[in-house]
Amino acid sequence: MTRFDLTGKTAVITGAGRGIGRALARGLAEAGAQVAVVSRSQAQLDELVQEIEQAGGRAFAIAADITESGAPEQVVQATIEQFGGLHILVNNAGMNIRSKALDVTEEEWDRITALDLKAAFFMAQAAGKVMCEQKYGRIVNIASVGGLVALRTGVVYAASKAGVIQMTRVLALEWSKFGVCVNTIAPWYFRTPLTETLLNDPAYLQDILNRTPMGRIGELEDLIGPAIFLASDAAAYISGQTIAVDGGMSVYGF
Numbered sequence: 381m382t383r384f385d386l387t388g389k390t391a392v393i394t395g396a397g398r399g400i401g402r403a404l405a406r407g408l409a410e411a412g413a414q415v416a417v418v419s420r421s422q423a424q425l426d427e428l429v430q431e432i433e434q435a436g437g438r439a440f441a442i443a444a445d446i447t448e449s450g451a452p453e454q455v456v457q458a459t460i461e462q463f464g465g466l467h468i469l470v471n472n473a474g475m476n477i478r479s480k481a482l483d484v485t486e487e488e489w490d491r492i493t494a495l496d497l498k499a500a501f502f503m504a505q506a507a508g509k510v511m512c513e514q515k516y517g518r519i520v521n522i523a524s525v526g527g528l529v530a531l532r533t534g535v536v537y538a539a540s541k542a543g544v545i546q547m548t549r550v551l552a553l554e555w556s557k558f559g560v561c562v563n564t565i566a567p568w569y570f571r572t573p574l575t576e577t578l579l580n581d582p583a584y585l586q587d588i589l590n591r592t593p594m595g596r597i598g599e600l601e602d603l604i605g606p607a608i609f610l611a612s613d614a615a616a617y618i619s620g621q622t623i624a625v626d627g628g629m630s631v632y633g634f
């Protein structure tokens with residue numbers, strides 16, 4: 381068994397009903413993990429569970445709104461009841477409302493930060509209680525290059541994702557001594573329901589490509605390897621880091 385193999389591990393993936401989370405859930409299952417897949421849409425989760433099981437994997441659907449108080453603990457508890465343990469958390473669920481800073485409302489601030497930052501933290505805390513106790517864990521947070529460099533896609537989203545990156549560092553500082561590695565993946569653009577509208581605009585897509593040294597937007601497959609790596613024993617001495625999966629975008633100065 382290679383150090384990249386996730387056989388015998390149980391993972392929770394939030395936001396797994398579609399987009400990046402769905403791809404990561406399938407990828408971790410293919411790497412051997414039992415996966416608990418979380419979103420608000422039971423139908424999307426059931427379809428994903430069926431897909432994973434038909435491919436020979438083990439999956440369990442947990443329909444939950446992780447912004448609700450107590451939901452993170454309930455998700456972790458349900459996972460442990462189903463699979464007998466928890467080793468990996470992929471904190472992926474996220475959303476954006478792309479307002480200019482002068483137009484941001486309190487309601488928008490609350491909605492974006494509630495999911496992108498607050499829920500990500502309380503999911504990490506709920507998983508961390510189990511992982512620190514068992515002296516093993518892997519937390520992979522999904523932020524954005526928007527947390528590293530300034531994008532046009534909204535100041536509240538950027539602040540939330542930058543907060544996730546810094547949260548990763550502090551959790552790594554506190555939990556690495558318990559064998560819990562906490563890292564972040566910062567994606568550039570990938571075609572999902574969150575970005576479909578933007579990417580269907582030829583002028584906007586050209587703007588993206590002009591800023592991307594690799595000359596293409598990401599394929600969901602491009603995220604699976606980095607996620608498996610950070611979730612595996614191959615990354616046992618890596619904690620607090622952020623890997624930009626961005627085609628070189630975040631280092632494009634001029």
Ligand SMILES: NC(=O)C1=CN([C@@H]2O[C@H](COP(=O)(O)OP(=O)(O)OC[C@H]3O[C@@H](n4cnc5c(N)ncnc54)[C@H](OP(=O)(O)O)[C@@H]3O)[C@@H](O)[C@H]2O)C=CC1
Nearest residue numbers: 395397398399400419420421445446474524569570572574
């Ligand atoms: N796509 C991209 O180009 C990029 C995405 N990202 C980040 O990647 C992550 C995934 O994005 P992407 O796949 O594009 O987004 P999508 O909107 O395609 O998927 C988001 C997922 O999160 C779930 N979700 C939303 N709200 C909640 C909630 N309150 N509780 C539980 N689940 C919820 C959704 O399901 P449901 O609504 O049914 O609950 C859905 O399954 C996000 O954190 C995003 O910020 C970062 C950089 C670029």
Ligand SMILES: C[C@H](O)[C@@H]1OC(=O)[C@H](O)[C@@H]1O
Nearest residue numbers: 476524526533568569575
């Ligand atoms: C790269 C960003 O994260 C991307 O930009 C958007 O408008 C979406 O919100 C994505 O998250």
